[in-house]
Amino acid sequence: EDFEEAKKALGSALIIEENNTEVLQKMGYVCMQTKEYAEAKESYEKLLSLDESDDMAHALLANVLHKLGDEEGAEKHHERAIVLDPEYAPHHFNYANTLYDLGRKKEALIGYTKAYALDDTLEEAKKMIQELGSENE
Numbered sequence: 001e002d003f004e005e006a007k008k009a010l011g012s013a014l015i016i017e018e019n020n021t022e023v024l025q026k027m028g029y030v031c032m033q034t035k036e037y038a039e040a041k042e043s044y045e046k047l048l049s050l051d052e053s054d055d056m057a058h059a060l061l062a063n064v065l066h067k068l069g070d071e072e073g074a075e076k077h078h079e080r081a082i083v084l085d086p087e088y089a090p091h092h093f094n095y096a097n098t099l100y101d102l103g104r105k106k107e108a109l110i111g112y113t114k115a116y117a118l119d120d121t122l123e124e125a126k127k128m129i130q131e132l133g134s135e136n137e
Contacts, residue, residue, distance in 0.1 A: 006030045019050055028060055032067075040064045055084035059091055066098050074098050089119035096128070105132055 010027040013020060028043035044061035047054055062077035078095035085091060096111025109132040116125040 003030050003034045007034070019046075021047055021050060021054075024050075025057070025060070028064070032060075032064060037064050037067045041068065053084055055081045055088065055091065058084065059094055062098065063094060066101070071098070071102060087118060089115040089122055089125075092118065093122060093125050096125070100128070100132075105135065108132065 007027070007030050010023055010030060013023045014027065017023070024043045024047050028040045028047070031037070031040035031043060041061065041064045044057055044064060047057035048061065051057070058077045058081035062074045062081065065071075065077060066074040075095075075098070078091070078098060081088075081091045082095065092111045093115035096108045096115060099105075099111060100108035109129065112125045112128040112132065116122055116129060120126075
């Protein structure tokens with residue numbers, strides 16, 4: 001839970017091995033937790049420079065771009081994550097959250113519905129389907 005100490009340790013690890021994907025992913029996570037979005041973005045972009053087909057890196061970068069207000073970039077990376085792994089429910093769920101935040105509720109409903117169809121344990125998706133479904137009645 002001590003994110004500052006974690007950042008120091010991860011930073012040291014990256015000095016030794018700058019292309020360590022596991023460390024880059026953890027550094028991005030820690031930076032997201034400490035709301036250092038620009039640093040998180042750097043970690044996730046570096047991950048993608050090492051492996052363009054890493055669906056999780058696309059999804060993580062999409063989330064940080066959304067936080068930074070780069071909605072076009074966020075959409076692009078959410079869509080890429082879904083293309084790379086269309087059966088992974090969280091990709092659809094996270095994209096739906098972004099669309100919801102942008103006020104694009106009909107598109108968000110489609111995403112939540114797809115996420116829930118793939119994984120019916122996603123209670124939050126079910127809740128959003130009910131909320132958005134009742135708005136359209």
